[in-house]
Amino acid sequence: MKKIDRLRKEAEHTMAKVRALTRHIRNVEDNCLLLGEKLILNGEVELGHHLIANGFVHDSSKFFGIEWDFLSILPTKEEETKLKLKMAIIHHNQTNEHHPEHWQGIKNMPSVFVAEMVADWKARSEEFGTSLREWIDEAATKRFGFTKEDDIYKEIIKYVDMLCQKSFEQIK
Secondary structure (H helix, E strand, O other): OHHHHHHHHHHHHHHHHHHHHHHHHHHHHHHHHHHHHHHHHOOOHHHHHHHHHHHOOOOHHHHOHHHHHHOOOOOOOOHHHHHHHHHHHHHHHHHOOOOHHHHOOHHHOOHHHHHHHHHHHHHHHHHHOOOHHHHHHHHHHHHHOOOOOOHHHHHHHHHHHHHOOOOOOOOO
């Protein structure tokens, strides 16, 4: 009976990870499709096309290896587990081109990956119930070393404006 209980718990844990991961990937995929379509209609055909394609493979590395094993763990005080989580994050950021760390900085990123990054950020903000614009202005600028005057900020906001509906105050 104990083996069956252990197997059942393992299966439930695996399914919880699969559901959370596929939910996130689908959210990003939807955002990439919406933004890609708008870019295509605005004449940025190649960028839109490549962004849509990227949406279909977004974060697939999370299904394997150290990312699968450690990116979904709960916070812990165990030093070895903390180290493995940190290693999984580093691996993910260096493996996936929509992360500034892959490019040694956000200002070095090609537009297609900036757009995918914004689609990812929007998905995360919805999943956590936080404001995307506030996070960009208050956290992302500090974390990735850019200002509201930088071209990268303007590009990010361009994509945010294309992805997000205007607030009621802005609609006339």
